[in-house]
Each structure stands twice: as C-alpha cells, then as structure tokens.
Amino acid sequence: MSDKIPVTVLTGYLGAGKTTLLNRILTEPHGKRYAVIVNEFGEIGIDNELVVGADEEVFEMNNGCICCTVRGDLIRILDGLMKRKGKFDAIIVETTGLADPAPVAQTFFMDQDVSDAARLDAVVTVADAKWLSERLKDAPEAKSQIAFADVIILNKIDLVSEKELEEVEARIRAINPYAKLHRTTNCALPISEVLERNAFDLERIIELEPDFLEEGHHHHHDEDMQSLSVQIDGEVDPEKFMPWISNLTQVEGPNILRCKGIVAFPNEPKRFVFQGVHMILDGDVQDDWKPGQKRNSKVVFIGRDLNEKAIREGFLATAA
Amino acid sequence: MTSQTAPSLTENVAPVAAGAHVTGLAWLKGTAAFALADGGVLLAKDGETHRVEAHPDSGILVAVGDGERLLTGGDDGRVAVTGQDGSTKTLAETKGAWIDSLAVHPGGAFAYATGKRVIARDDKGKEKTLEVPSTARGLTFAPKGYRLAIAHYNGATLWFPNIEGKPESLEWKGSHLDITWSPDGRFIVTSMQENALHGWRLIPDKGHMRMSGYPSKTRSLSWSADGKWLATSGAEAAIIWPFESKEGPTGKAPRECGVRPAKVSSVSFHPNVYVLAVGYEDGCILLIRMNDASELLVRPSVKDSGITALAWDKPGKRLAFGCADGQAGILTLPT
Numbered sequence: 001m002s003d004k005i006p007v008t009v010l011t012g013y014l015g016a017g018k019t020t021l022l023n024r025i026l027t028e029p030h031g032k033r034y035a036v037i038v039n040e041f042g043e044i045g046i047d048n049e050l051v052v053g054a055d056e057e058v059f060e061m062n063n064g065c066i067c068c069t070v071r072g073d074l075i076r077i078l079d080g081l082m083k084r085k086g087k088f089d090a091i092i093v094e095t096t097g098l099a100d101p102a103p104v105a106q107t108f109f110m111d112q113d114v115s116d117a118a119r120l121d122a123v124v125t126v127a128d129a130k131w132l133s134e135r136l137k138d139a140p141e142a143k144s145q146i147a148f149a150d151v152i153i154l155n156k157i158d159l160v161s162e163k164e165l166e167e168v169e170a171r172i173r174a175i176n177p178y179a180k181l182h183r184t185t186n187c188a189l190p191i192s193e194v195l196e197r198n199a200f201d202l203e204r205i206i207e208l209e210p211d212f213l214e215e216g217h218h219h220h221h222d223e224d225m226q227s228l229s230v231q232i233d234g235e236v237d238p239e240k241f242m243p244w245i246s247n248l249t250q251v252e253g254p255n256i257l258r259c260k261g262i263v264a265f266p267n268e269p270k271r272f273v274f275q276g277v278h279m280i281l282d283g284d285v286q287d288d289w290k291p292g293q294k295r296n297s298k299v300v301f302i303g304r305d306l307n308e309k310a311i312r313e314g315f316l317a318t319a320a
Numbered sequence: 321m322t323s324q325t326a327p328s329l330t331e332n333v334a335p336v337a338a339g340a341h342v343t344g345l346a347w348l349k350g351t352a353a354f355a356l357a358d359g360g361v362l363l364a365k366d367g368e369t370h371r372v373e374a375h376p377d378s379g380i381l382v383a384v385g386d387g388e389r390l391l392t393g394g395d396d397g398r399v400a401v402t403g404q405d406g407s408t409k410t411l412a413e414t415k416g417a418w419i420d421s422l423a424v425h426p427g428g429a430f431a432y433a434t435g436k437r438v439i440a441r442d443d444k445g446k447e448k449t450l451e452v453p454s455t456a457r458g459l460t461f462a463p464k465g466y467r468l469a470i471a472h473y474n475g476a477t478l479w480f481p482n483i484e485g486k487p488e489s490l491e492w493k494g495s496h497l498d499i500t501w502s503p504d505g506r507f508i509v510t511s512m513q514e515n516a517l518h519g520w521r522l523i524p525d526k527g528h529m530r531m532s533g534y535p536s537k538t539r540s541l542s543w544s545a546d547g548k549w550l551a552t553s554g555a556e557a558a559i560i561w562p563f564e565s566k567e568g569p570t571g572k573a574p575r576e577c578g579v580r581p582a583k584v585s586s587v588s589f590h591p592n593v594y595v596l597a598v599g600y601e602d603g604c605i606l607l608i609r610m611n612d613a614s615e616l617l618v619r620p621s622v623k624d625s626g627i628t629a630l631a632w633d634k635p636g637k638r639l640a641f642g643c644a645d646g647q648a649g650i651l652t653l654p655t
Contacts, residue, residue, distance in 0.1 A: 052395070052418065053416060053417060053418075055435060057454055059473055059495045059513065060493075061494075062493050062495075062512070062513070062514045072455065072495050072513070073455060075513070076457070080381050083341045083343055083357035083379065083644075084341070084358075084379050085341075111513070112515075112536055112537070113536070113537060
C-alpha cells in the first residue's frame, strides 16, 4: 500500500469508553508507535511522547459549499507531526463526545497537504450499550457518530440484558447497517478490528451487502436518519450515472453523511467503485469483475431526511 | 532555460549534515543556525558545526531570527533562544501546548501564540496578552513601531501591545495561515487555506487585494528589499506580485519565474539586489535574476529532500538552505 500515515478517528458519546479503548490500543504489545491527538490531557494512562492537544476548530472552506467544513487545528497539527515522520507509525484522533465526525473525515479529502501525507483509515465509534438508545433520542451528535462509523464498538454489554442488547443493536442498524459491529465489555476486542481497516480505500470496498441483511430488506428506518441501498441487476450507463451521482451529492450533500457504491459500465472489464462524505466524492475503476460474477450495480447512502423515492428512481433511470 | 542547462553554482555549496527535518533557519551574524524537527539547533560556521539541544526530546515547529539570536517554538510548549555562541535558555513556557507561531522584533521584543492567546513581551520584559477570536496562526511585527499582526480564522488582527484600546480587525472570510507586513508598512498579506493570498491596503483605503490561482497552499513569502515585489511559493514557479503602486497587485498579473515540473516550497529575496532564491519540493534550488529571468543552479533535485528553509546572510554573500530529510548546505557566492 501507500506509505501514507494511516489515521483512525475515534468517536463516541461521553462515557462510552473511548479512553478505555485508547489506553488499550496504546498499551497492547503490537510494536507500533502512535501519535495521539486528544481533546483533554490527563485522561490517557500511559506516557506517550506524541500526545497532542487539539481545539476542535471547525472551519468552513471558503468555496461556497456549506457542508465543506474541515478541522483547522487538525491541519495545523498534522503539518507539525509530518516533520517528525519516523517517530510514529500511525495517528489516532480522538474527538469529544459532542463532535460531528464529518469535518474530521473531510479534512483528509479537502486539504491537499494532509491527503498527500496521511490517509483516513476508519471512523471507529464507541457506544454505551446501556445509554445509547437514550442518547439517540436526545443527542443528534450521537446519531451522526453512529451513522458515520465504519466500526461500532457496542461497549458495556455486561450492564444490559440480552433483550436490551438486541434492541439497541436494532436501533444502530436502523441508522447504519453497513458498519462492522462488535459487542464488548471494557472495549476488549482484538486491536486489529479497530486499526488498519482501510475503510476509505476504494480497493477495499468489495462487498456492500451487510452480512446480517436478509433478502428483501433494503432499508431501515430511524426517525430522521436512514440508510438506503438500491440495486440494478445489470449495468448502468456512465453518461447518465456520473452526472446523476455528481448532482445528487452536490444538491443533497448536506444530508448525505456517507455513500458508497459499486457499479458496472458496459464494455468495462473493471468495476467502478466510489465512496463519499457529504459533497466529497472519490471514485475510480478498480479490479476486474470476476468470471461468473454478476455484473450488478449497487449504491448505498446513509443520511438525514433522504428522499428515498427520488434517489431510488434516479438511480434506476441510469440503467444501461 | 531549464535547471539542467542553467549555469551551475553547485561547486560553491558546502554541504551541512543537519540530521533532521529543517523547520527553519536564520543567520546569526556569520553563523547559520538550522532549527530541527528533533529539537536541536545546528550552528554552522566556517565548515564547523555545533549542535545545541534547544528543545530536548521534542521538536522545533517554528524558528525566527533577529540577526543575533534564534528563537524557536517547540512541541514541548517552550520558546527557547539560542545564541551564536551555543548558549540556549527558555524564554517562555506554556503547559504542553504546541508553540508553532512566533515573531521577533528587531528591538528585542518577541511574541508567540498558544491557542487563541497571543503573548507579546517587549524589550524590557513587560508582557501583554491578547485573545483573538480563533487560534492564532501567523504572527509578524510591523516594520516600524511595536505593533503585531496576527492571522486567524476570518481575518487578521493588528495590535499595539503597549497601547490600551481595541485592536484593529481586518476581516476576510476563511482561514488565514501565514502573515507578512510589507517593508514600507503599507500592506498586510496572508496566505490562506484556500490556495490563495489575501491582502489589505492599510494606506490609504483599507482595500482588499485578492491573489489567487495557486494549485496548493503558499507557505513561504519573501519581500524584495525595497518592498516592491512579494515572492511566494505554492505553484510550479515562484509567483512574484508587484507592490510598487499604491493599489498593490490589484488588476496586475504576477511575474512567474523558475517554471519547473515541481512545486516551489521556499523563496527568499536577496537582501540587496533583485535576485530570488527559489527552493522546490523536489530538492532543487535556483537563483533567479528578476531583470532577465536568468537562472543559476544551486542544487539539483534530490529525492525526498524537498527544500524547507532558505535564508541569505545580511551582506547577501551566502545562502543557507535546509531540507525535509535533514540535508542542508551553504552557498557562498563567487566574488
């Protein structure tokens, strides 16, 4: 892979267990050195020479796009860290419980200096099994953190019954059926499930079908946050598809938190793969369709107040 | 003319093994002082080097010199001062916050920032603090008088630390990074997150100047000695804006010098004549004469050895440079 420094973003509501997870990552004998960007000093249990305090300053890019926000402090800190390359192998960014993960993620796509030196590996969200359901009702940030996640660690499962656990998982899946979900106590899980995920790497977007989904269930409902997937059993016309996805993310960008897709173009032996954060789209042709593999096209969206009917009809109209 | 065919001064360069990413450099009379990302300051004079542990076990993020002293800010939260004799001491200390913006005044005062707080200490040691609306980035003193310009989100602030009263705000939407004051005091220019420069005419009309078209951020700015030109990094040529007229560069095209297939990372105008030293991300350095755009090669491109710092000594006889991989050198102009 590239020699860009991988960056893991650690989110989660207050008290869910972020610091426990962070300490676990830093103390396990994995031989890796981490630079850690935190919001409050003093919570981390071990001495780490590269612990940096951040201010969570969210800046709007001066380009007329309201959802193009970046973390100014993160750009500044990464600029400083890159002068000390060789001192660490990876970076972990811990956000406050109230933070929206989008500006953090967008920083890795919007800022050229940052994207030249570092790559976003995954957004990992720690959730409290006992309190998440409550937080999802009263805290929009908690919902965004679940919606945005590539990996969700449902922690403190020893404090709830199996029935409660199933309920809270169903709530999580209603918002984000695509993230990898782990049930833990004290955030005890193999560190490899958290780090080096390559969740934003187009080459790694191989399967979009969430493994628990049964045939026929293509979307779930939360009150205002939805995930939506649409499939075409066949190819799409790039002349129709590209303008559609581009326009959709421009117009609906503020409401689309994450999107991903794999589509087949006529006479193209490779699969076209894309992923996006709000208005930012990253896409390319990757890997051949395998012999015997069905050349189907599929897109998935996680967002707020998405117009399901329009998205579904819009995508279906791009069929080749 | 390309760098391959440019007449060469490479034989006049004495290499210096700095040993770590050079974050800044300055001349302290006849001594070149290289500030390093591993916390050291390397002093080089007459072929001899001496390393000073200015920020032990940490890194230097920013360095400025006043001709006699090198001030450094580190990720240990300290401002240190190192002299050409190798002495070093702590000037200021914060609790753990990075010091990555620093300015020094020719009269002995200095200023640094930690988060939104900007601290200025005058030549008598009197300290004043100002809080700006968001994290302070670039700092620079006015060419005359004890006045500080501070770049931040959505503009800049001009502050007389020793005069009571509200600091002056210069507003422009967006995130402002580095800041520079023209030698005649008429213009303030900032580099921005959005790959552009923004300028304010302080005299006569507080007008705005927009300088855009860069493919990447500008992080190095250098005025010609007479203040008529501002050279900038960020494109695959040095972009040099005209500031001779009172309108500044508004409505005028910049000069583009040293076009090469690599981004300019560092620029430094010669202190006396219209000659610009241009350092590139691929490690190449050219000297370019403004009058006829003729080029002299100082250093060919070197893999992973992008130029991070350039500085002329006061008489303009020597040019020191530092690189991302810890290489460095001193060019002595032939007489």
